Amino acid sequence: MSLQQMFFMYFAIAMTGLSLLIVTRKNPVHSVLMMLLLFVHIAGLYLFLNAEFMAAIQIIVYAGAIMVLFLFVIMLLNLRSEETVAKYQKQWPVSVGIGVVLAASLVIILSKITVIPQLGEYSIEAIQAEGSLMTVGKVLYTQYLLPFEIASIILLVAIIGAVVLAKKRIQ
Amino acid sequence: MVPLNWYIMLSAVMFSIGVFGFLARRNLIVMFISLELMLNSVNISLIAFSHYLQSMNGQILVFFVIVVAAAEAAIGLAILIAYYKNNPTIKVDEINLLKG
Numbered sequence: 001m002s003l004q005q006m007f008f009m010y011f012a013i014a015m016t017g018l019s020l021l022i023v024t025r026k027n028p029v030h031s032v033l034m035m036l037l038l039f040v041h042i043a044g045l046y047l048f049l050n051a052e053f054m055a056a057i058q059i060i061v062y063a064g065a066i067m068v069l070f071l072f073v074i075m076l077l078n079l080r081s082e083e084t085v086a087k088y089q090k091q092w093p094v095s096v097g098i099g100v101v102l103a104a105s106l107v108i109i110l111s112k113i114t115v116i117p118q119l120g121e122y123s124i125e126a127i128q129a130e131g132s133l134m135t136v137g138k139v140l141y142t143q144y145l146l147p148f149e150i151a152s153i154i155l156l157v158a159i160i161g162a163v164v165l166a167k168k169r170i171q
Numbered sequence: 172m173v174p175l176n177w178y179i180m181l182s183a184v185m186f187s188i189g190v191f192g193f194l195a196r197r198n199l200i201v202m203f204i205s206l207e208l209m210l211n212s213v214n215i216s217l218i219a220f221s222h223y224l225q226s227m228n229g230q231i232l233v234f235f236v237i238v239v240a241a242a243e244a245a246i247g248l249a250i251l252i253a254y255y256k257n258n259p260t261i262k263v264d265e266i267n268l269l270k271g
Contacts, residue, residue: 008173012181019185019208023192028200035204042211049222051230061237066207066244073248074200077255089264092195099191106183115175120226139227140234151238158242165249
């Protein structure tokens with residue numbers, strides 16, 4: 001097993017364990033803090049895969065914005081009373097079955113496939129010559145310009161929707 | 172060199188854990204977190220494919236997934252707060268009224 005594979009095995013085991021901790025903690029604050037740790041691991045995996053810009057976005061947007069939003073909401077809602085009740089629904093054994101069957105079937109199928117790549121033009125050398133951010137930006141602002149503009153409209157709708165939904169009603 | 176299959180299998184396992192969390196938990200916030208977990212596992216597989224196929228499309232798709240995840244989290248949590256003002260519970264099996 002090479003050094004790279006050993007690093008990957010550490011990340012795989014840590015991320016699987018953290019995911020299990022996230023869905024089994026009783027206190028949602030603990031879940032969110034585990035999720036933050038998981039995001040750092042995911043960003044490390046992105047660095048392995050030569051996607052520096054995505055690693056930075058993962059930390060800034062997910063860990064910095066979305067998880068802080070979750071923390072704010074958990075602390076805004078006073079949830080002390082919720083911690084004493086059962087944390088799983090009545091049908092949780094069925095959920096365990098679905099999860100195990102899904103994971104087993106996916107892993108068995110995916111261990112059998114071989115990808116015969118039709119390699120594109122963005123090799124590691126090509127990205128390193130231009131820089132990760134430059135490469136992503138060039139593709140984003142030429143080939144994917146319309147989806148990029150639509151993404152800005154989605155964010156605008158989210159801002160307006162959040163303000164309208166969460167504000168106090170004016171009598 | 173790490174094989175591509177390993178990344179995809181890791182992503183599949185994380186996705187399954189997210190599915191379990193979404194189906195089994197009663198706490199609506201933890202269900203949202205499970206949803207984010209599923210989105211992130213898909214992102215890992217997209218970035219892995221993007222690297223191994225030497226294409227930029229996977230990374231661009233991850234960018235849009237993150238945008239939609241941010242919008243979804245903001246709207247979902249706003250709906251949650253609006254509901255909590257009327258009925259102070261976030262247990263999904265007790266949420267059965269749209270207007271109360």
